[in-house]
Amino acid sequence: MTATPVRKRRFRLPTMIAIVLVALLAMLPLLANAYALNNYRDVALLGLFALSLDVFWGRTGILSFGHATFFGLGAYGMAVTTIQFGLDPAWASLAGLGAGVLLAAVVALFVGYFILYGGVRGAYFTIVTLALTLIAGHIAVGWSSVTGGDSGLIGVPPFSAFGYTFYDPVSSFYLALGALALCLFGSLWVMHGRFGLVLKAIQDDETKVRTLGYKTQWILLKTFVGSAAMAGLAGALYVTGTGFVAPDLIALLLSTEVIIWVAVGGSGTLVGAVIGTAIVWQLQVKISSISFAAWPIAIGVFFILMVLVFPKGPADWILRRVRAWQRKEKTS
Amino acid sequence: MTDTSSVLQLEGVTRKFGSFTAVKDVTETFRQGELNCIIGPNGAGKSTLLNMICGTLPLSAGRISFEGQPIQGLPGERIAELGIARKFQVPSVFPSLTVRENLEVAAGLRGDDALLEEVLDRILLRDEANRPAADLAHGKKQWLEIGMALMLRPKVLLLDEPTAGLSVDETRATADFLKELKGKVTVIVIEHDMAFVRALDAHTIVLHLGEVIAAGAFAQIEANEMVKDVYLGRR
Amino acid sequence: MIEAAIPLVLNAMTLISILLIVSLGMAIIFGLMNVINLAHGEFITIGAFTLVAVQSVGGGFWLALIMAPLVGYAFGFILEKFLISKVYGNPLHAILVTWGLSLILQQVIQLGFGAAPQPVNGPFSGPVSIAGVLYPSYRLFLIAAALTTFAATVVVFRKTRFGLDLRASIHSTEMAAVMGVNPDRINAHAFAMGAALAAFAGVLIAPMAAVTAYMGINYLARSFFVVLVGGAGSIPGVAAGSGIIGGLETVLSYEIPVTVAQAAVLILAIVILRFRPQGILPS
Numbered sequence: 001m002t003a004t005p006v007r008k009r010r011f012r013l014p015t016m017i018a019i020v021l022v023a024l025l026a027m028l029p030l031l032a033n034a035y036a037l038n039n040y041r042d043v044a045l046l047g048l049f050a051l052s053l054d055v056f057w058g059r060t061g062i063l064s065f066g067h068a069t070f071f072g073l074g075a076y077g078m079a080v081t082t083i084q085f086g087l088d089p090a091w092a093s094l095a096g097l098g099a100g101v102l103l104a105a106v107v108a109l110f111v112g113y114f115i116l117y118g119g120v121r122g123a124y125f126t127i128v129t130l131a132l133t134l135i136a137g138h139i140a141v142g143w144s145s146v147t148g149g150d151s152g153l154i155g156v157p158p159f160s161a162f163g164y165t166f167y168d169p170v171s172s173f174y175l176a177l178g179a180l181a182l183c184l185f186g187s188l189w190v191m192h193g194r195f196g197l198v199l200k201a202i203q204d205d206e207t208k209v210r211t212l213g214y215k216t217q218w219i220l221l222k223t224f225v226g227s228a229a230m231a232g233l234a235g236a237l238y239v240t241g242t243g244f245v246a247p248d249l250i251a252l253l254l255s256t257e258v259i260i261w262v263a264v265g266g267s268g269t270l271v272g273a274v275i276g277t278a279i280v281w282q283l284q285v286k287i288s289s290i291s292f293a294a295w296p297i298a299i300g301v302f303f304i305l306m307v308l309v310f311p312k313g314p315a316d317w318i319l320r321r322v323r324a325w326q327r328k329e330k331t332s
Numbered sequence: 333m334t335d336t337s338s339v340l341q342l343e344g345v346t347r348k349f350g351s352f353t354a355v356k357d358v359t360e361t362f363r364q365g366e367l368n369c370i371i372g373p374n375g376a377g378k379s380t381l382l383n384m385i386c387g388t389l390p391l392s393a394g395r396i397s398f399e400g401q402p403i404q405g406l407p408g409e410r411i412a413e414l415g416i417a418r419k420f421q422v423p424s425v426f427p428s429l430t431v432r433e434n435l436e437v438a439a440g441l442r443g444d445d446a447l448l449e450e451v452l453d454r455i456l457l458r459d460e461a462n463r464p465a466a467d468l469a470h471g472k473k474q475w476l477e478i479g480m481a482l483m484l485r486p487k488v489l490l491l492d493e494p495t496a497g498l499s500v501d502e503t504r505a506t507a508d509f510l511k512e513l514k515g516k517v518t519v520i521v522i523e524h525d526m527a528f529v530r531a532l533d534a535h536t537i538v539l540h541l542g543e544v545i546a547a548g549a550f551a552q553i554e555a556n557e558m559v560k561d562v563y564l565g566r567r
Numbered sequence: 568m569i570e571a572a573i574p575l576v577l578n579a580m581t582l583i584s585i586l587l588i589v590s591l592g593m594a595i596i597f598g599l600m601n602v603i604n605l606a607h608g609e610f611i612t613i614g615a616f617t618l619v620a621v622q623s624v625g626g627g628f629w630l631a632l633i634m635a636p637l638v639g640y641a642f643g644f645i646l647e648k649f650l651i652s653k654v655y656g657n658p659l660h661a662i663l664v665t666w667g668l669s670l671i672l673q674q675v676i677q678l679g680f681g682a683a684p685q686p687v688n689g690p691f692s693g694p695v696s697i698a699g700v701l702y703p704s705y706r707l708f709l710i711a712a713a714l715t716t717f718a719a720t721v722v723v724f725r726k727t728r729f730g731l732d733l734r735a736s737i738h739s740t741e742m743a744a745v746m747g748v749n750p751d752r753i754n755a756h757a758f759a760m761g762a763a764l765a766a767f768a769g770v771l772i773a774p775m776a777a778v779t780a781y782m783g784i785n786y787l788a789r790s791f792f793v794v795l796v797g798g799a800g801s802i803p804g805v806a807a808g809s810g811i812i813g814g815l816e817t818v819l820s821y822e823i824p825v826t827v828a829q830a831a832v833l834i835l836a837i838v839i840l841r842f843r844p845q846g847i848l849p850s
Contacts, residue, residue, distance in 0.1 A: 114841040123661075134785075293677065307654060307663050
């Protein structure tokens with residue numbers, strides 16, 4: 001029995017899948033037309049958003065019901081900075097990016113500090129993050145002189161940096177894919193290493209991890225802020241693609257949807273979050289086109305089913321059904 | 333006069349719960365790298381004493397010094413940082429992590445890989461390094477937990493009934509690997525199992541109704557008439 | 568000065584009273600039973616729409632005031648039997664299930680009644696004179712109704728068999744069963760009671776607010792925080808929490824826009840919870 005060196009991060013399945021996924025996505029511009037490519041760009045950034053939720057939820061087991069707050073802060077940060085201040089277009093986008101990510105991170109730091117260091121975990125944490133989205137939504141609609149109120153702001157310029165502007169579908173798609181790939185592999189690397197291990201241990205028994213000398217609140221806070229910054233990044237880039245921001249990017253409905261994206265892909269796998277987004281997004285578009293009410297009802301039914309029928313996600317439920325059926329076939 | 337090889341010193345340590353005195357005026361010196369065993373009938377105050385040393389319970393009176401510095405009153409986390417590690421009665425390992433991963437977490441973020449391999453061998457769990465801790469037998473969970481405590485490089489290791497629920501062989505193996513710690517770590521074990529205490533052959537302290545009634549090498553204690561009387565309920 | 572103070576105090580009392588009844592239901596369901604019910608806002612909405620339905624067939628306000636809690640009770644009872652009983656002890660599941668339910672309810676109500684705010688009539692309108700200041704009579708009625716209901720609920724909990732049984736079974740289901748209490752039945756009735764209180768609040772609120780399918784969500788967050796800040800599991804805590812959150816929001820909204828005031832109060836609640844996680848008046 002050979003001893004595996006302790007520090008080696010094993011090449012696990014999620015990483016392999018991630019590599020294949022990114023490679024496939026990189027080839028999309030060769031196959032898709034401009035309109036579809038813009039669509040895929042949006043989905044990629046929403047997938048990044050879902051990834052940011054999984055980085056926190058999947059590893060700590062604590063559900064953030066308000067992650068759209070951070071996505072929205074990134075979006076509004078970028079939009080407000082690039083539209084309302086008349087900055088030099090050469091570096092307006094970078095300033096907007098910085099503003100968006102920073103805004104998301106700072107809010108997460110503040111809220112996270114007060115909740116996590118107050119010993120709030122689990123369900124209470126979820127409620128507070130829910131309230132957070134409501135608060136953010138209120139401000140986005142109420143402070144209309146800055147945020148454009150209910151209608152939002154139009155005219156977010158395409159992302160540009162160091163002289164290059166990502167305005168055509170292909171380059172803006174690669175920008176999105178690049179951000180996604182960077183964050184995906186970065187998250188996989190961190191989470192498969194010792195930091196991710198400690199997070200899993202905290203989920204098992206936080207008190208015991210404390211007795212081993214770790215400052216668990218700080219570890220959780222770091223994860224929360226990192227996850228928020230990632231969501232902010234996704235939001236900031238998202239509006240440079242679509243060109244506008246509106247309150248539905250910071251709304252409770254979006255917070256709910258992203259939970260489904262992650263759940264469908266299987267929370268905790270990181271790459272599953274991205275895949276889940278792609279699957280559900282298609283479904284979402286189709287169902288919404290039937291009627292305005294159909295999609296929220298579908299979400300509601302999904303959530304209830306998720307609890308009563310497949311708590312580990314539909315993929316897991318299907319897998320177990322298949323295995324049970326296989327076992328029956330063998331014995332018959 | 334301070335004994336230079338003494339690492340933990342108890343002076344007049346007392347604990348009262350209301351009018352009930354659980355631990356009364358205990359004065360003991362524990363030396364560097366020494367194996368110690370605290371025995372006594374149920375309710376003698378053994379766990380209470382341990383709780384006071386590791387900071388979970390405040391003292392009603394007395395002093396506890398670690399490496400010459402007073403530690404009574406310090407919070408448990410601080411005492412752990414200073415180098416006193418405690419293993420509780422009920423094993424608390426991380427069930428969804430493997431044996432190796434449990435030790436990795438105990439090793440800290442800037443882990444000590446060489447130590448981990450050494451500890452893995454010492455606690456006899458090398459063959460099960462990749463099994464989830466939840467699947468381990470009760471005895472092996474105890475060993476894993478001792479292993480995790482050892483990863484912290486403690487100067488003093490406090491063990492509260494480490495052989496509870498272990499088979500005869502496992503008990504023997506536990507005594508063996510604790511004996512190997514002699515000279516490296518100061519070990520203080522609370523135990524009931526006489527076979528284990530005998531195998532450990534350590535400096536033995538007998539507690540009865542909160543007081544130390546005898547202390548010395550195990551052979552001495554075993555022969556001590558008063559101790560026998562206490563255990564047989566004659567006193 | 569007094570003239571300015573009276574409307575301020577009464578406005579605060581109005582909001583505090585609303586929060587009191589809404590949060591009382593939340594206190595039973597969340598504070599005592601430890602169930603996170605994200606559909607609590609929809610119980611309020613159901614109450615309000617009961618008023619709409621009753622008035623649309625010619626019934627009066629008072630009829631609706633009696634019917635709404637009954638509707639809420641029945642609804643809560645059925646819900647507990649089929650959904651809530653499956654998620655005891657698992658807060659995450661409770662969140663998902665009740666959130667899903669709330670989404671469905673919002674859409675169904677909107678499909679049934681349309682998106683426009685529904686017109687409802689209060690039992691009396693017109694101002695009343697208080698120490699020389701004119702104040703809407705309906706609000707005074709609301710304050711009185713809310714305080715009465717609060718007192719009645721406290722009595723039910725402290726003095727009746729049902730209240731005793733509930734508190735016993737929450738502390739220990741085994742003990743309660745030994746004493747002859749059926750925990751399943753108690754849970755169903757307790758949850759139903761929480762729903763009934765919320766529906767009652769819905770009727771009271773309706774004449775003052777825009778009655779839409781989404782009216783409940785605003786009260787959801789605030790009632791959670793009332794219970795958390797006041798002290799989960801404690802009835803005096805609900806009063807304290809309502810007082811703080813309702814009072815603060817009213818005072819702040821005189822200077823800054825209402826939505827920002829609400830945001831500020833919730834932020835303050837988070838800060839309070841950091842330093843006193845057990846709430847102000849824990850049980």
